[in-house]
Amino acid sequence: MEEHKIVMVGNGGVGKSAMTVRFVQDVFVTEYDPTIEDYYHKVITIDEKECGVEVLDTPSHLEFSSMWDCIYRSGDGFLIVYSITDRSSFEQVTNYYDKIILRKDVNDGEVPIIIVGNKCDLEIEREVSYQEGHDLAQRILCKFIETSALTKQNLEEVFYAIARETKNLKRYY
Ligand code: GDP
Numbered sequence: 284m285e286e287h288k289i290v291m292v293g294n295g296g297v298g299k300s301a302m303t304v305r306f307v308q309d310v311f312v313t314e315y316d317p318t319i320e321d322y323y324h325k326v327i328t329i330d331e332k333e334c335g336v337e338v339l340d341t342p343s344h345l346e347f348s349s350m351w352d353c354i355y356r357s358g359d360g361f362l363i364v365y366s367i368t369d370r371s372s373f374e375q376v377t378n379y380y381d382k383i384i385l386r387k388d389v390n391d392g393e394v395p396i397i398i399v400g401n402k403c404d405l406e407i408e409r410e411v412s413y414q415e416g417h418d419l420a421q422r423i424l425c426k427f428i429e430t431s432a433l434t435k436q437n438l439e440e441v442f443y444a445i446a447r448e449t450k451n452l453k454r455y456y
Pocket residue numbers: 293294295296297298299300301302312313314315317401402403404405430431432433434
């Protein structure tokens with residue numbers, strides 16, 4: 284069975300753990316230990332073929348920055364997550380993007396990355412418009428999607444989309 288390694292990156296509190304656990308176990312968690320680095324696994328079907336998706340949920344802080352090299356290098360595809368209710372998390376998106384490109388030693392557009400604006404159920408607390416997210420993603424040649432780990436809006440879609448991109452890219456090697 285084909286395996287795709289997906290890495291969740293983004294500022295603390297944006298919902299990386301909530302998204303991961305919601306996707307893999309279909310539970311919404313509200314207090315997840317922010318220091319945990321953990322792997323999750325789920326079998327999904329793409330184009331009538333089963334494949335494994337391994338999701339690495341990264342913590343806010345790691346003891347050694349060299350650990351990030353390892354994490355970024357091991358990923359086949361990445362979800363860069365910000366919260367639509369937290370502008371500072373949005374402002375870090377390009378930072379994460381640059382780190383991935385640098386560490387994987389590839390050019391723009393050569394690694395599957397989707398920009399994810401999470402917590403889209405919290406419309407009244409919105410600080411980043413859909414258009415801003417969309418425009419940023421377009422500038423760096425990534426797909427863009429808004430999700431909610433709470434209501435599950437676009438939640439499965441984003442994991443399927445990144446797994447599909449990863450699968451398609453692997454065909455070329
Ligand atoms: P992480 O640090 O990126 O892993 O963030 P967490 O997954 O721990 O989420 C931080 C907080 O935001 C938790 O209280 C979650 O329950 C909450 N949260 C995460 N995703 C959503 C969402 O889509 N909608 C709402 N309303 N809350 C969310």
